[in-house]
Amino acid sequence: MKYMHLVWGNLRRKKTRTVLTLLSIVVAFVLFGFLSAIRQALTGGVSLEGANRLIVRHKVSIIQMLPIDYQRRMEKIPGVAAATHQTWFGGIYQDPKNFFMQNPVVPEEFLDMHPEMILPAAARQAWLQTRTGAVVGRKTAERFGWKVGDKVPIQSTIWAKKDGSFLWEFDIVGIYDGRDKNTDTTPLFFRYDYFDEARRGGTGSVGWYTIRVLDTSKAAQVANLVDAEFENSSAETKTEAEGAFVQAWAKQIGDIAFITASILGAVFFTILLVTGNTISQSVRERTGELGVLKAIGFTNGQVLGLVLVESCVLSLLGGVVGLGVAWLLTSRGDPTGGLLPLFFFPAGDLATGLGISVALGLVTGFFPAMQAMRLRVADSLRRI
Amino acid sequence: MSESGAAGALVDVNGVEKVFHRGSEDIQVLKDLHLQVPAGEFLALMGPSGSGKSTLLNLIGGLDHPTRGSVTIAGERVDQLTDHRLAAWRARHIGFVFQLYNLLPVLTAERNVELPLLLTHLSRSERRRHVETALEAVGLRNRAQHYPRQLSGGEQQRVGIARGIVTDPTLLLCDEPTGDLDRKAGDEILNLLQALNREHGKTIIMVTHDPHASARASRTVYLNKGQLTREPQT
Numbered sequence: 145m146k147y148m149h150l151v152w153g154n155l156r157r158k159k160t161r162t163v164l165t166l167l168s169i170v171v172a173f174v175l176f177g178f179l180s181a182i183r184q185a186l187t188g189g190v191s192l193e194g195a196n197r198l199i200v201r202h203k204v205s206i207i208q209m210l211p212i213d214y215q216r217r218m219e220k221i222p223g224v225a226a227a228t229h230q231t232w233f234g235g236i237y238q239d240p241k242n243f244f245m246q247n248p249v250v251p252e253e254f255l256d257m258h259p260e261m262i263l264p265a266a267a268r269q270a271w272l273q274t275r276t277g278a279v280v281g282r283k284t285a286e287r288f289g290w291k292v293g294d295k296v297p298i299q300s301t302i303w304a305k306k307d308g309s310f311l312w313e314f315d316i317v318g319i320y321d322g323r324d325k326n327t328d329t330t331p332l333f334f335r336y337d338y339f340d341e342a343r344r345g346g347t348g349s350v351g352w353y354t355i356r357v358l359d360t361s362k363a364a365q366v367a368n369l370v371d372a373e374f375e376n377s378s379a380e381t382k383t384e385a386e387g388a389f390v391q392a393w394a395k396q397i398g399d400i401a402f403i404t405a406s407i408l409g410a411v412f413f414t415i416l417l418v419t420g421n422t423i424s425q426s427v428r429e430r431t432g433e434l435g436v437l438k439a440i441g442f443t444n445g446q447v448l449g450l451v452l453v454e455s456c457v458l459s460l461l462g463g464v465v466g467l468g469v470a471w472l473l474t475s476r477g478d479p480t481g482g483l484l485p486l487f488f489f490p491a492g493d494l495a496t497g498l499g500i501s502v503a504l505g506l507v508t509g510f511f512p513a514m515q516a517m518r519l520r521v522a523d524s525l526r527r528i
Numbered sequence: 529m530s531e532s533g534a535a536g537a538l539v540d541v542n543g544v545e546k547v548f549h550r551g552s553e554d555i556q557v558l559k560d561l562h563l564q565v566p567a568g569e570f571l572a573l574m575g576p577s578g579s580g581k582s583t584l585l586n587l588i589g590g591l592d593h594p595t596r597g598s599v600t601i602a603g604e605r606v607d608q609l610t611d612h613r614l615a616a617w618r619a620r621h622i623g624f625v626f627q628l629y630n631l632l633p634v635l636t637a638e639r640n641v642e643l644p645l646l647l648t649h650l651s652r653s654e655r656r657r658h659v660e661t662a663l664e665a666v667g668l669r670n671r672a673q674h675y676p677r678q679l680s681g682g683e684q685q686r687v688g689i690a691r692g693i694v695t696d697p698t699l700l701l702c703d704e705p706t707g708d709l710d711r712k713a714g715d716e717i718l719n720l721l722q723a724l725n726r727e728h729g730k731t732i733i734m735v736t737h738d739p740h741a742s743a744r745a746s747r748t749v750y751l752n753k754g755q756l757t758r759e760p761q762t
Contacts, residue, residue: 146646153634436630439591440644440691441619443612521591525626 151454154426162458165422169462169504170469172415173497177470179404180493185478185486186400196360197257198367200227200353203380207232209349210379212340218355221373223366225358228253231339231351235298235312237288244284245331246298247351248339251279257354260323267292267318275338278314281329283477285319292316298332304344312342328486354386412504420508423455427512434516435524448517455509456502463501467494537564538731539588539699544597546583546754557583559754561597570725570732572745574760579751581735582703588733589622589701590614602698619647623692627704629684631676631691637663638672641690648695662690666720682713689720693730700724702734706741718744 155162200218202208209231218227230247237244251271255263263271263279271277280290290296294316304310314334322329340347357366367383374381427434434447442450474489541563548555557580565571575581586592587599590606599607601621609617623644631640641662645655663669666686676684685705692700702721706714722744724730734745742748750757 146652149635149639150632153632153639157634432630433632436624436626436632437643438615439589439618439624441615441647443615445612522586525591525630 147450147453150450151457154430154454155458157426157430161422161425165419166458166462166465168418169415169459169501170466172411173463173466173501174470174473175411176408176497176500177467177474177489177493179408180497181470181474181487181489183400183404184488184490184493196357196363197386198355198357198363198370198383199386200355200370200381200383202352203371203382206352208379209346209351210353210381212348212350214374214379214381215350215353217373218353218370221366221369223358223362223369225356226253226257227353227355228257229336229350229353230254231336231349233298233303233339234301236301237296237298242288246278247331247333248336249333250336251333254333257356260327261320262323263318263320267320270317271335274315274317275335276313276315277317278332278334279318279320280316280332282319282321283329284332285316287330290316290319292318303339303346305342306344308344325488325490326486355383412500416504416508419455419459419504420511423451423458423509423512424515426454427451427516431519431524434519435521438519438521439525444517447519448513451513451516452506452509455512456505459501459505459508460498463498463504467497467501470497536566538567538569538602539563539565539733540598540600541584541588542598542600544584544587544594544599546580546587546592547595557754558587558594561754561756563749563756565731565733567731568725568729570722570744570746571734572742572748573733573735573751574737574739574742574748575751577737580754581751584751585701585703585733585735588699589624590618616647619644619695621698623695623697623700625685625688625692625700625702625705627707629676629681629688629708631684631687633676636673636675637668637679637687637690640676640687641694643691644695658694659690662694663687665693665724666690680713681709682716685709685713685717686720689717689724693724698731700730700732702732704735704737706736706738711740714738714741 200210200214202210210229212229215227215229218224228250230249233246233248235246236242251268255261255268267279271279278296285291288296296314296316298312298314300310300312303312305312314332320329321327336350355366355370357363363385367385370383371381437447437450438444471489471494474487478487541561544558544561545556546558548557561584563584573581573584583592587594587607588601590599590601590609594607597607598605604617606614606617631637632643635643638659641659642655645658648655650658659672660669663672666689668683668686668690671679671683671687676687679687685708689705692702700721705721706717709717718741721732721734725732725746732745734741736742750760752760
């Protein structure tokens with residue numbers, strides 16, 4: 145610590161250059177934070193609970209429906225602990241930009257299948273007793289100011305009621321929370337029996353099934369058994385892990401992990417060159433001063449350490465500020481108004497970011513530090 | 529000629545030769561040089577440019593190694609020390625004063641003077657006390673918080689001297705300390721060096737071109753073409 149004033153002094157030497165370099169590091173880390181949040185939003189959403197869940201959908205595509213009687217057949221397949229279903233409702237609330245997911249489900253089965261959704265017992269009971277009842281996630285409830293007891297109208301873009309109307313009304317009976325940040329609390333779930341009875345077409349069909357396997361290590365075998373069960377039927381199935389299912393959704397717009405890694409790779413490589421150049425230039429400019437330090441007794445190792453600390457401080461400062469700004473900006477939540485419900489900067493990525501900033505400092509400082517360490521005192525004093 | 533050996537001299541340069549290699553060419557800067565400096569002496573080292581004065585000072589200060597011969601300071605063979613041990617030895621025994629002051633522009637006078645003390649185990653308050661004493665000795669205590677750019681050349685050199693003496697080194701090596709100053713400021717620096725020598729018993733070796741400066745020393749030796757003489761060579 146007693147050398148820190150030397151480090152600060154050197155960083156303040158050319159303020160404009162230091163500030164510009166710092167800003168470029170800050171921008172890189174803000175970008176890192178944002179891309180992490182986007183990747184999280186598109187590929188996250190599979191909690192640990194999802195590890196033992198499989199999704200069964202129509203083999204042709206997710207928009208093809210499956211018969212309701214598949215559920216009982218699935219439940220008899222060895223290795224299947226439970227099965228339930230959901231159907232894409234595709235509704236909007238008041239305005240098309242108010243997009244969020246609403247699906248009809250069988251309440252008890254659904255809640256048992258998704259323990260990551262925390263619903264008060266009273267609300268659970270009310271849902272079972274109210275045919276038009278719906279539970280909504282905390283985020284959406286807060287977004288629209290909904291509370292228990294409200295009657296909310298949702299306009300479906302797919303399903304008409306028997307009277308020809310596309311407008312459905314639901315009674316909010318409960319608001320659920322997520323067990324952790326990875327749980328999406330934007331969807332609204334309502335009762336399938338109400339939906340199935342009220343809809344004009346498609347009666348007795350569902351969108352997809354979720355099954356829970358008894359033994360996670362045998363999930364692949366169970367998936368094969370499920371698909372074999374419905375082979376050569378009018379609605380063949382494709383069974384996959386919930387994680388793969390979610391990622392398949394995200395992959396409709398590309399390989400998110402690859403895209404974010406590529407962008408970040410390019411950004412950090414550029415920052416590596418910019419910061420490395422700044423530190424190198426700074427070391428070249430004070431060859432004589434480094435010679436003086438060595439003359440008065442600083443060892444080669446101490447000079448090496450000073451330059452490395454200097455580059456690490458610069459990089460860490462930029463990293464902390466950049467990650468802090470990214471954290472603040474992403475903590476305001478989904479910037480798309482509903483398309484990215486799990487948009488947040490994961491704490492794990494924040495720690496990774498801090499690690500990257502230290503690594504960046506070490507890498508960018510390495511060559512200038514070696515250059516400073518190898519300076520011969522008599523030579524460097526002659527260069528003043 | 530050679531300065532032959534007073535036993536127990538603080539500085540004993542014995543048969544030193546220094547050769548620089550520039551490409552395929554070998555340049556012999558010092559030839560079989562002998563010099564003894566007793567403790568408490570103020571020695572002026574004169575000679576024309578390129579005569580090897582600064583090279584000799586670098587060898588005595590442990591900044592470079594001789595090609596041949598030995599350099600012994602206070603009984604320690606500095607020519608045999610490794611770079612790492614030499615750095616520690618310099619911190620303990622040598623104070624440097626440079627022609628162009630060589631202060632770090634990003635540090636205040638006080639912080640510049642403190643630099644050699646960072647290599648010691650002194651606490652912050654002890655370091656501060658030593659710095660105040662050194663600045664007091666050069667008459668600059670009231671300028672402690674000034675940066676080098678806010679000081680005149682003479683003042684910067686006095687800060688340089690304070691940095692050189694703050695650890696109370698065995699030997700103070702001055703490389704043309706008045707070379708960049710006007711006569712008045714130069715006189716002040718020479719007065720200061722003389723006082724350090726006379727009143728505090730500091731052993732000083734000063735390289736200079738200036739006969740006016742060398743007149744302040746207790747002894748002057750001349751270096752010409754890599755060898756010492758008692759009289760300047762014409």
